Amino acid sequence: MSDSQANTNEPPETPANADEGDWLLAARITDDRPASDGKVKTISRQQIDAGEDFAIEVLLADRVIAVFRHAGSWYAIDGMCSHQGGPLADGVVRDGCVTCPWHGWQYDLATGIQLINRQPLQESFLIRQLADRIEIRLT
Ligand code: FES
Secondary structure (H helix, E strand, C coil): CCHHHHCECCCCCCCCCCCCCCEEEEEEEECCCCCECCCCEEEEHHHHHCCCCEEEEEEECCEEEEEEEECCEEEEEECECCCCCCEHHHCEEECCEEECCCCCCEEECCCCCECCCCCCCCCEEEEEECCCEEEEECC
């Protein structure tokens, strides 16, 4: 089982492991329209509650991460396609897979496995939703 298969989709009131320093703020959840304060992206709570699928790209510790909300679950994988660096957060998501917008390589959102050669070409990460934010663990 990959790390992202253990992603946590239920927002606890407080972090289960609040003492750990490995979780990084990826985005804030707000009751207003999505916006960015220049550093941290925001996601609207209504968008999440409505069950919409969407994706955002975030920069964490100098890494580009593609964050997906798909079929009620969160996923986080390396945001730059292993083929030639295409932006996976801009790809089409269907049935748990994202298709790179540049040349069509496809990856499983939970594992980062490329669907043709079945290799884990994209790194996947733990992701969790808390009351007011989305956090990702890179290690
Ligand atoms: S850059 Fe993604 S398929 Fe080519």
